[in-house]
Amino acid sequence: MSTWATVIVASLGCYGLKLIGVSLPESLLGHPRVQRVASLLPVAMLSALITTDLGAAGHRYSLDWHTLAGVAVGALALWRRRSLLVVFLLAIATTALLRQVA
Amino acid sequence: MPARISRPALRRGGAFAERAEVTRAAIGIGVYAAVFGVVFGAVAQAAGLGLLQAVALSAVMFTGASQFALVGILAAAGSPIAALAAALLLGVRNAFYGVPVSGIVRPRGLGRLLTAYLVIDETTAMAVAQADRATARYAFWITGGCLCGMWNLGTVAGALIGSSIDTAALGLDAAAPAIFLALLWPQLSRQRGVAVALGAVAVTLALVTVTPAGVPIIAAAGVAVAAGLWPGRAADSGGGP
Numbered sequence: 001m002s003t004w005a006t007v008i009v010a011s012l013g014c015y016g017l018k019l020i021g022v023s024l025p026e027s028l029l030g031h032p033r034v035q036r037v038a039s040l041l042p043v044a045m046l047s048a049l050i051t052t053d054l055g056a057a058g059h060r061y062s063l064d065w066h067t068l069a070g071v072a073v074g075a076l077a078l079w080r081r082r083s084l085l086v087v088f089l090l091a092i093a094t095t096a097l098l099r100q101v102a
Numbered sequence: 103m104p105a106r107i108s109r110p111a112l113r114r115g116g117a118f119a120e121r122a123e124v125t126r127a128a129i130g131i132g133v134y135a136a137v138f139g140v141v142f143g144a145v146a147q148a149a150g151l152g153l154l155q156a157v158a159l160s161a162v163m164f165t166g167a168s169q170f171a172l173v174g175i176l177a178a179a180g181s182p183i184a185a186l187a188a189a190l191l192l193g194v195r196n197a198f199y200g201v202p203v204s205g206i207v208r209p210r211g212l213g214r215l216l217t218a219y220l221v222i223d224e225t226t227a228m229a230v231a232q233a234d235r236a237t238a239r240y241a242f243w244i245t246g247g248c249l250c251g252m253w254n255l256g257t258v259a260g261a262l263i264g265s266s267i268d269t270a271a272l273g274l275d276a277a278a279p280a281i282f283l284a285l286l287w288p289q290l291s292r293q294r295g296v297a298v299a300l301g302a303v304a305v306t307l308a309l310v311t312v313t314p315a316g317v318p319i320i321a322a323a324g325v326a327v328a329a330g331l332w333p334g335r336a337a338d339s340g341g342g343p
Contacts, residue, residue: 001182007155010172010186011162014193018165019218021200022209029201037330038198039289040298041323042167045192046286047302048322049171053279056310058178070276071283078287085134088141091280095273 066102070095124232124241131224132248139256140263141277142169147264148274149177160257164250165222167285168192170278175316184316191323199226206230206238220246223285294329301325 001009021029029035054068055061074091082090139160146156151173159169168189175185199221206229209217220242228245232238269275290296302322309318 001186003151003155003176003182006172006176006182006186007151007158008162010168010189011159013186013190014163014165014168014196015219017190017193017197018200018221019215021197021221022204022207022214022218023200024197026201026205029198033331035198036293037327038194039292040294040326040330041191042195043286043289043292043295043298044302044322044324044326045171045188045319046167046282046289047299048306048319049174049188050279050282050286051303051306052178052310052315052318053174053282055307056178058315059311061307061311064275066273067276067279070273071279074276074280074283078284083134084281084284085137087284088138088277088280091276092273095276096271097273099271099273 066095066098069098121237121240124228124237125244127228128241128245128248131228131245132252135224135249136252136256138166138281139253140260141256141274142166142173142253143257143260143262144264144267144269144274145170145177145260145277146173146257147261148269149173151176151261153258153261156257156261157254160254163189163193164219164253165193165196166253167282170281171319174278175319178315180315180317184314184320188316188319191320195223196221199223202226202230203242206235207242217242220250222249224249294332294334298325298329301329 029038050071054071055063070091070093073094074087077087077090142160143156146159146169147153151159159172163169163172171192172185172189175188176182200218203217203221203226204214207213207217225242225246229238229242232241286299290299302325305322305325306318309321313321
């Protein structure tokens with residue numbers, strides 16, 4: 001599957017999911033168990049993405065402490081209820097700075 | 103796209119009663135969408151995608167977390183199927199956002215196609231946070247317009263300058279995990295949220311050395327399905343975004 005095919009199929013697929021949501025009767029998507037699975041899906045996927053971003057390079061475990069420290073500072077900002085933009089800027093600035101000095 | 107208006111804001115209900123306030127909030131969301139758009143464009147470029155591919159993702163897929171996931175898995179030399187599956191699984195939540203949004207906007211005919219296109223974290227959160235339906239409709243369209251325009255402009259800019267900047271030196275490799283963490287943070291308070299997050303981390307770490315890149319992400323979705331179907335107190339039906 002070429003990169004273009006991936007981009008097109010994934011894009012149309014994601015749009016299709018949105019269209020399903022505004023088109024299906026509420027009773028289908030409103031079932032409590034279905035809703036609970038749907039609300040937990042992003043929790044699991046985002047946790048997995050963070051794990052591979054921080055802890056893996058290809059097929060091996062790999063920890064880049066500059067990035068890890070940057071994201072940790074971002075977590076601190078989240079805990080202090082800072083806005084998303086602040087969280088993000090602190091994370092990349094910390095990573096860049098640490099990479100310069102160490 | 104990351105959710106700027108988080109659950110506390112949703113609960114505040116009629117806090118944004120006036121259109122002027124809604125407009126200001128929408129412009130703020132547009133500004134940060136531009137910044138993230140630039141980052142997405144640059145990250146996509148660094149992952150080996152062309153300008154048109156990055157722009158196609160922002161213009162058609164138009165849902166940030168899926169876009170970052172797809173690009174990240176392709177960059178890690180993961181299989182296209184895994185990248186596709188991750189993008190779609192992350193996009194499932196938009197289908198559920200469609201339920202409250204269509205109740206507010208009540209689109210008809212071709213309007214349904216445009217309404218669906220704009221259903222993402224921020225537009226849903228802004229719409230459902232309004233006290234009355236007229237303001238909610240306004241919030242949906244103005245937020246969607248600002249966000250869509252700025253996200254795409256940012257993506258073009260990022261993809262254009264992406265090749266001339268050193269993403270590692272600027273710390274941009276921390277951008278995607280930081281955004282994912284910010285999206286995850288308010289959702290950890292869901293019933294079983296922390297357990298699902300820890301379970302997903304464990305599954306991912308167990309699989310990452312033995313499966314193709316991207317597969318651990320898909321496997322982690324199984325944790326959410328298991329936890330969601332597991333019988334228990336039905337106190338929290340998960341409701342909405």
